[in-house]
Amino acid sequence: MAIGIPPLGNSNIMLTPLGGIAVKLINKTGAASIKGLLLNTEASIDDAVNIVNSTVDEPDIIGVFLESGIADGDLAWVVVQGKAEMLIEDGTISTRGYWCRTSVAQDGRADITNAVPPGGTINAIDGHFREIGHCIESKISGTNVLAKVILHFN
Numbered sequence: 001m002a003i004g005i006p007p008l009g010n011s012n013i014m015l016t017p018l019g020g021i022a023v024k025l026i027n028k029t030g031a032a033s034i035k036g037l038l039l040n041t042e043a044s045i046d047d048a049v050n051i052v053n054s055t056v057d058e059p060d061i062i063g064v065f066l067e068s069g070i071a072d073g074d075l076a077w078v079v080v081q082g083k084a085e086m087l088i089e090d091g092t093i094s095t096r097g098y099w100c101r102t103s104v105a106q107d108g109r110a111d112i113t114n115a116v117p118p119g120g121t122i123n124a125i126d127g128h129f130r131e132i133g134h135c136i137e138s139k140i141s142g143t144n145v146l147a148k149v150i151l152h153f154n
């Protein structure tokens with residue numbers, strides 16, 4: 001179990017060691033949780049999450065797994081706001097100060113390759129709903145790289 005500070009004795013919410021706010025939700029990804037994986041609501045089960053699908057460029061992300069190894073069907077901590085580590089697309093870098101969005105190349109990953117949101121016109125507003133925060137840590141390219149981000153969702 002992750003170490004955190006449950007406020008007011010509530011076991012379903014905590015302040016994470018990094019400074020994020022996490023809540024317990026049911027892992028319905030079909031596999032054990034993976035720290036930093038981007039999540040969306042599960043359409044068929046209350047209080048559950050699943051992996052963000054890059055193929056359909058899902059909007060409205062709700063959080064990231066705090067820890068790895070929580071079995072499918074079990075309660076897992078999901079960071080929903082504040083400071084968290086998230087998985088970036090394999091083979092890409094993260095740059096502190098850059099804008100973060102969901103990946104269109106790899107399920108459950110972040111794309112931190114844009115200094116600012118692309119577009120700028122009303123036609124680009126749809127991309128705003130794929131924003132997941134702002135990067136605060138530069139990392140080199142690799143596989144399963146975690147980068148620190150200040151999460152906020154639109």
